[in-house]
Amino acid sequence: MTTESQTKASWLWATTVAIILLLMEFVLLSALIPADWSTRMRDQEVRWVSSQFGEETATAIFATAQHGYGTIFLRSGLVDASYDLLLPDAAAVEKTPELDTLASVPIWPWVKTRLDLIWFSIYLAIQRLVVLFAWWPFIGFALIGAVGDGLIRRRIRLAGFDYPSPLAHRLAVRVLLGLGFLIGFGLLLPLPVPPLAVPVLALIAAAALAVLLTQTQKRV
Numbered sequence: 001m002t003t004e005s006q007t008k009a010s011w012l013w014a015t016t017v018a019i020i021l022l023l024m025e026f027v028l029l030s031a032l033i034p035a036d037w038s039t040r041m042r043d044q045e046v047r048w049v050s051s052q053f054g055e056e057t058a059t060a061i062f063a064t065a066q067h068g069y070g071t072i073f074l075r076s077g078l079v080d081a082s083y084d085l086l087l088p089d090a091a092a093v094e095k096t097p098e099l100d101t102l103a104s105v106p107i108w109p110w111v112k113t114r115l116d117l118i119w120f121s122i123y124l125a126i127q128r129l130v131v132l133f134a135w136w137p138f139i140g141f142a143l144i145g146a147v148g149d150g151l152i153r154r155r156i157r158l159a160g161f162d163y164p165s166p167l168a169h170r171l172a173v174r175v176l177l178g179l180g181f182l183i184g185f186g187l188l189l190p191l192p193v194p195p196l197a198v199p200v201l202a203l204i205a206a207a208a209l210a211v212l213l214t215q216t217q218k219r220v
Contacts, residue, residue, distance in 0.1 A: 033190050035113045038121070041190070041192050042120070042124065046062075048192070048194050049062075052196060053134065057134065065123065065126050065127035065129075065130045069122070073119070082119075083115060121188055125188050128186070138202060139198070139199075139202045142199075142205075143209065146206035146207065147209065147210075150210040150213025153213075154215075164217050166215075168214075169215040169217075172215065173212060175208040179205050182201070183201065
């Protein structure tokens with residue numbers, strides 16, 4: 001019972017830390033990143049995707065990302081609603097002269113720049129997610145191979161009456177959880193992310209999965 005409570009507490013703590021870090025990353029995006037940095041970051045990722053996938057695949061990736069962003073955020077009105085909520089409305093200012101002083105405060109251009117940057121970061125996260133799925137054949141082969149290798153090694157271990165390593169099993173679990181968090185964190189990372197990071201992470205995940213299956217205890 002104590003072990004189950006510790007496990008639940010550990011999961012709750014890890015989830016809380018992950019949410020806090022993601023919120024801190026979002027605050028970083030909205031307050032600290034220069035506006036021109038987003039343009040340089042986008043151009044760098046476009047060059048990487050085009051060079052590593054080819055022009056035809058890169059065009060399909062960008063089109064898919066734009067369609068997803070448009071469907072979820074533009075057509076639903078979320079983008080326009082955010083600007084209407086946080087920025088002064090020009091028509092309302094014209095009708096109400098008292099609002100002119102408030103609308104002339106120099107903070108509003110800064111707020112608009114931050115909103116532009118936040119929505120651009122969300123679009124870039126969708127584009128990175130599309131790039132991730134573009135590697136699905138490699139990821140699939142890597143994970144299938146890891147499952148097969150792990151199960152075979154586990155059978156060999158059981159046949160030799162070898163004891164599993166709880167330490168290796170626990171480390172493999174933590175590596176997989178860390179990779180999951182790293183992927184979520186990387187989607188909004190305010191730095192250019194090369195597409196080749198995906199197969200590297202897939203190989204690490206495959207190795208951790210193979211160790212996890214090999215060192216899994218036999219259920220009685």
